[in-house]
Amino acid sequence: MRVVIVGASGNAGTALLRRLRAEPDLDLAGISRREPTPAGPYADVSWFVADIGAEDAADSLTRIFRGADAVVNLAWQIQPSHDQRRLYRTNVLGSRAVFRAALDAGVPTLVHASSVAAYAPGPKRGFVKESWLRTGIPESSYSRHKALVERVLDEIESDHPTLRVVRMRPGLIFQRDAGSEITRLLAGPLLRAGRIPLVPRTAGLRIQAVHADDVADAYLRVLRTDVRGAFNIAAGPVLDADVIGRAFHGVPLPVPGLLLEGAAALTWQLRLQPIDRGWVRLARKAPLMSCDRAASQLDWRPRTDAISAMRELLTGLARPSS
Template sequence: MRIVVVGASGNVGTALLRRLRRERDVQIVGVARRLPDAGAGEPYDGVRWHSCDIGLAGAVDQLVEIFAGAAAVVHLAWQIQPSHDQRVLRRTNVGGSRAVIDAVLRARVPALVYASSVGTYAPGPKDMPISESWPATGVPGSSYSQHKAAVEETLDGIERSHPALRLVRMRPGLIFQRDAGTEITRYFLGPLAPVRLLRFGRLPLVPANRRLRMQAVHADDVADAYARAILGDARGAFNLAADPVLTPELVARHFHGWTVPVAAPVLRAAAALSWRARLQPVDAGWVELALNAPLMSSERAATELGWRPRVDSVTALRELFGGMAERAHTPSPPMSAAPTLPAGVSNPN
């Protein structure tokens, strides 16, 4: 069984390679803009690698050749930076996703598994979980969310016009693992963040707002859900999240800190001003997303995929913090510790 993973070198891609290596008679093909070096070791060895920038002209023709004969394509590639150049981000995220979809159709691949996100949903409740039927129209003000929603809208049309294609959409919460510590710091916090303080397992101050309630899941659990979807016959969308819901109070308690009440306008203004000053790499849209993304029910994944997370959200967060403090990384370019590497294509969610 030949499985092609687009964006195989990032956070989820690395975990999925680990998971698929456990399957017999599976040939893994990895696609990424920047490839791991030869001899990078597990889980990157044993993968047949192809370099492709999915946002460039000509990507469809290149991908058709790579996808030929595949039993399934997994689309994980997503660009987070440079956040100051929305044209580049849309070219990769929306245009590049369209290239992957068109190549899947032209190569007659029978199954496509797409990495969506909780970020695809419209603003929703923070006191009850929503199902996959909640509108996937994105959060206004968040380019990440709007790009995810744009791709989902494209997939809606593909489902109607190509009913034979088995299409799966994974919608996880925040995805954590130790080895992503350096990558997540680089993409979301920047070089000025004092992440070394996390080595003591302490987070002294935690901003608190009643709408800062989020869900997380370990990368290995997300990878297991992908594997179940790839190897089975599932169709449609699946929420993926672990308990408990991460609230400021819960995080402060587990990491020996204090909550500091902060109004939503202050959070937005602080993010916007520090982003414009290039003190940190994410704009106020990420605050908008954190405040408005709904809580999700993973009941459908449990029922139809037999999926249940093995790692709770607090343990996953603790593992990530440890990885951030110790600059944990892998030899893959997106997850490397090399300080000169530019931000690139990955799927952090």
């Protein structure tokens, strides 16, 4: 089976390569903006350099995709957050180019990395299924783009019913060797100490996370079956101020939601940190997800709990791998 992974050198891509390289019958190809050093998880992979947001991206990707049994699209750009046109170019137009190329190349299976961010605001004490409304959180460009790309996939599924389309919707993805999209979204100077001294206790600030290796295992199960549709992917426990405070020796600090958002907006505008107001609103409003469908149809269950995954990330920030 030939599998082409777009965005293969990122956080989720690195974990997916680690998992898929253990499968002897898989022929792997990776696509990234810059070719990584062919070592570790990047070894024994056919690499192609491509900018999926370029005007001719669909044509070049079509040539790479020919003969593939599956394309896994993990490509997504989070920074520079001050350049929304650049993010739209890569995330929305680039994803559309990947989908078009998969169709033009006759690829039978397309697996796309969506997110909990695609969902409309939802409950923080209950759990939503994959059928929850997908309009995103308007204040978050990341969320809007995720929701928009899913609408593109809706049209593709409707127009091309023979194409098997699978959407993976994970929570935050953690691992020791997390890519830049994770480290840039966290307060690095605070986390590199291996602890979180202050944890904001803000209404609605309850999120889900999952270890990258568990996400990779879910992708493999998708590739090995004929399932279609969407799958929520997350591990317990739900992360909030009290859970994080106990685990990482931090003190929960009550902070009104509007104050936290305002502080994020001001410091982002001053370029003191990379998290704009939309990320805080997304964390406060995104629903908690039920993973029952992944358990029943993929026989998937996380091996690593969310606290352990977060602890591994903090360890990696404190003692980076060489």
